[in-house]
Amino acid sequence: xxxxxxxxxxxxxxxxxxxxxxxxxxxxxxxxxxxxxxxxxxxxxxxxxxxxxxxxxxxxxxxxxxxxxxxxxxxxxxxxxxxxxxxxxxxxxxxxxxxxxxxxxxxxxxxxxxxxxxxxxxxxxxxxxxxxxxxxxxxxxxxxxxxxxxxxxxxxxxxxxxxxxxxxxxxxxxxxxxxxxxxxxxxxxxxxxxxxxxxxxxxxxxxxxxxxxxxxxxxxxxxxxxxxxxxxxxxxxxx
Ligand SMILES: [Zn+2]
Numbered sequence: 508x509x510x511x512x513x514x515x516x517x518x519x520x521x522x523x524x525x526x527x528x529x530x531x532x533x534x535x536x537x538x539x540x541x542x543x544x545x546x547x548x549x550x551x552x553x554x555x556x557x558x559x560x561x562x563x564x565x566x567x568x569x570x571x572x573x574x575x576x577x578x579x580x581x582x583x584x585x586x587x588x589x590x591x592x593x594x595x596x597x598x599x600x601x602x603x604x605x606x607x608x609x610x611x612x613x614x615x616x617x618x619x620x621x622x623x624x625x626x627x628x629x630x631x632x633x634x635x636x637x638x639x640x641x642x643x644x645x646x647x648x649x650x651x652x653x654x655x656x657x658x659x660x661x662x663x664x665x666x667x668x669x670x671x672x673x674x675x676x677x678x679x680x681x682x683x684x685x686x687x688x689x690x691x692x693x694x695x696x697x698x699x700x701x702x703x704x705x706x707x708x709x710x711x712x713x714x715x716x717x718x719x720x721x722x723x724x725x726x727x728x729x730x731x732x733x734x735x736x737x738x739x740x741x742x743x744x745x746x
Contacts, residue, residue, distance in 0.1 A: 511559065511562035511563055511566070511567065511568055511569050512559070512562075512568075512569055512571075513531070513568045513569060513570050513571065514570075514571045516568070521568075521609070524568055525609045525610045525611065526610075528566075528567070528568065529610055529611055529612040529613055530567055530611065530612070530613040530614070530615070530740065530743060530744060531567060531568050531569070531570055531606060531611055531613075531614055531615075532558040532561065532562050532567055532568070532569045532570065532614075532615050532617055532740075533558075533570045533573070533599075533602065533603070533614055533615070533616050533617065534551065534554035534555045534557070534558040534569065534570070534572035534573070534616075534617045534619065535551070535554060535572065535573040535576060535599065535616055535617070535618050535619065535620070535623055535627070536548070536549075536550030536551025536552070536553070536554045536555075536572060536573065536574060536576060536618070536619035536620050536623075537550040537551060537574075537575065537576035537577075537578045537589070537619070537620040537622065537623070538550075538551070538574055538575055538576075538578070538586070538587065538588045538589075539576075539578040539581040539584070539586075539587040539588070539589065539620070540581050540584030540585075540586065540587050540664075540705070540712040541663070541664040541668065541669075541672075541712065542663075542664035542669070542685070542686070542711055542712045542713040542717060543681070543684040543685070543686065543711055543712070543713075544664075544669060544680055544681050544682060544684050544685040544686075544717065545664055545668065545669055545672050545679075545680055546672065546676070546679040546680070547586045547587065547588075548574065549619070549664075549668060549672055550576065550619035550620040551572045551573065551574045551576075551619055551620075552572075552619075552672075552675065552676060553619050553646070553668070553671050553672070553675065554572055554617045554618065554619030554620075555569075555572040555617075556675045556676075556729075557617055557619075557646060557729070557732055557733060557736055558572075558617040558736070560729070560733045560736075561617075561733055561736035561737050561740060564733070564737050565737055565740045565741070567615075567740055570602070570606075573595075573598065573599065573602070575588055575589065575590050575595070576589065576590070576595055576620045576622055576623045577589065577590070577591075577592045577595050577620070577622040577623050577625075577626060578620070578622055579591075579704075580622065580703065580704045580705050581704075581705045581712070582704070583704060583705065583706040584705070584706070584712055592625065592626045593626075595623060595626050596626040596627075596629065596630050599616070599626070599627065599630060600630055600633070600634070603630075603634055603639055603641060604634075604637070604639075606639075607637070607638065607639050611639065612638065612639060612640060613639070613640045613641075613642075613743050613744075613746075614634075614639060614640070614641040614642075615641075615642055615644055615736070615739055615740060615743065616631070616641060616642070616643045616644065617644050617736065618643050618644065618645050619645075619646075621645070621647075621663075624643065624645070627641075627643045628643060631643060640743070640746070642739065642743060644735075644736055644739050646671075646728070646732035646735075646736075647661055647667060647668070649731060649732060649735050651731050651735070652667065652728065652731065655667075655724065655727060655728065655731075656724075656728075657716065658715070659687075659715035659716040660715060660716050660717075660719060661715070662690070662713070662714030662715035662716075663705075663712075663713070663714040663715075664712055664713045664714065664717060665713060665714055665715040665716055665717045665720075666715075666716055666717050666718070666719045666720040666724070667720075667724075667728055669685065669717050669720035669725075670720040670721055670722065670723075670724040670725035670728060671725045671728055671729060672725070673720060673721060673722040673725045674722050674723075674725030674726045674728075674729055675725065675729065677722060682720070685713075685717050685718050685720065686711050686713055686717065686718070687713065687715065687716045687717055687718050688709045688710070688711050688713045688714070688715070689715070690708040690709055690714050690715070691707070691708050691709070693707060693708070
């Protein structure tokens, strides 16, 4: 397929795209710690690669990724950069509303970071009232992944995420520093939501089992997630 990155379109090409398409992909993520082995950009890099793959398979344009998200809970770890939830929500709202001016009616937000979800869900309900149908896609909650990974391997910076990085961006992963860490319990676990920070539960930033990561598993996750994203786009096109 040809170029799908909106950043590489001219305005003339964008005009032509929007004259026949009312849908785009918007990758969002974070810049935050992902254990000692993974790059800080993990969440937005994975979201962008998934969006590009599904964009090429469907001909849907992909916006530049939003690299900062709601990550204050990782703030104890050097290099983590975050924005407040309300700032993130309003930033994404303005992106979607500027697309609406160009005729976009459907947006698939490819979210790479769980901390962004509350803001995105509340925003997408509000945007629906504004005439833009915005759905939020996340790769790590896809039911099919439980055939490939245990629960402990699906945690933050654990084997699933590390495998994806090994497949997509192997040079940025340092497997010589990979560790497993069982998250500590907090006093209200199972009773009430605690305003937790990552360092309450782990000292390395890894939640669970990461040492079983490999490139081949990453390739399988990427294919499962790409297909699911393509299905999401097709379902939305039909709706
Ligand atoms: Zn992540």
